[in-house]
Amino acid sequence: MSTLTTPHIDVHRGGDRMKTRVAWLDSKHSFSFGEHYDPENTHHGLLLVNNEDIVSPGSGFDTHPHRDMEIVTWVLSGNLVHQDSLGHSGIIYPGLAQRMSAGTGILHSEKNDSWRLAPAAGGTAEHAEPVHFVQMWVVPDEPGLNPGYQQLEIDAELAGGGLVTVASGLPRYRDRTAIAINSSHAALHVARMPGAEGAPVLVPEAPYLHLFVARGEIELEGVGTLYEGDAVRMTRSGGQRVVANSPSEVLVWEMHARLGAQ
DSSP states (O other), X not given: OOOOOSOEEEEEOGGGSEEEEETTEEEEESXXXXXXXXXXXXXXXXXXEEEEEEEOTTOEEEEEEEOSOEEEEEEEESOEEEEETTSOEEEEOTTEXXXXXXXTOEEEEEESOGGGSOHHHHOSSOOOOOEEEEEEEEOOSSSSOOOEEEEEEOHHHHTTOSEEEEEEOOGGGTTTXXXXXXXXXXXXXXXXXXXXXXXXXXOOOEEEEEEEEXXXXXXXXXXXXXXXXXXXXXXXXXXXXXXXXXXXXXXXEEEXXXXXXX
16 A cells, blocks of 8 residues: 555646647547656556547557556547457447456457447448547556456446446445456546536545546636646545536546555
8 A cells, every 4th residue: 555645636737748649549648658758757546547539530549469457448429449359349439338457468459430340239331420538547456367358338327427436446346336447456436527507526535546527627626627638636635526617527546556556
């Protein structure tokens, strides 16, 4: 467990993120990623990657490897086709919780080409809609685990407007998480907030928290207004109220350890 005792809150504005832009991809990185390296910005708690990606139709990430990482993908709009070397193939869409455990090694691709699948899996008419998603990586409890995959639709739960536990390895959420991850010190919660008319949500208390505004505009108690793309990194904090100024979606990682100190 972490030995950190001093509460601290850092606000990271969306416009300050590192960016990768090519013809088919608009990607914004909350932490060091790929050719973008900042030794002062490599992770927070157990979270190493928080990438917000927009992928053009007919394009995407070709087959590539991963190892010893828990990868959670959260789609905000459009459809993302996942295929991997374990034989999984399907469409990830808004309201679908999904994770891939890379373990000893896995190959996968992610593309915006759902119309190319069989009609029963996604239709045949080509579309022109980009897919917009957030991909997050956390480290597992130990290396060398068996690779795996899990998904579950939770759209109905999100409609309530409160924090929904989407992916967790924390024992306290064992009976209420949508999907499990191989990290016993981390959990991802998501709130799809209807706007000013909705009830506030409370951020959990933890040694490490990462709150990301995926859509909309919110007010975080003690911090102020946060806009789409903004993130807050907290240590020894939590318990603050979140109020939405407009229809919003927030992603909150609750972490009880940090990299190298589980």
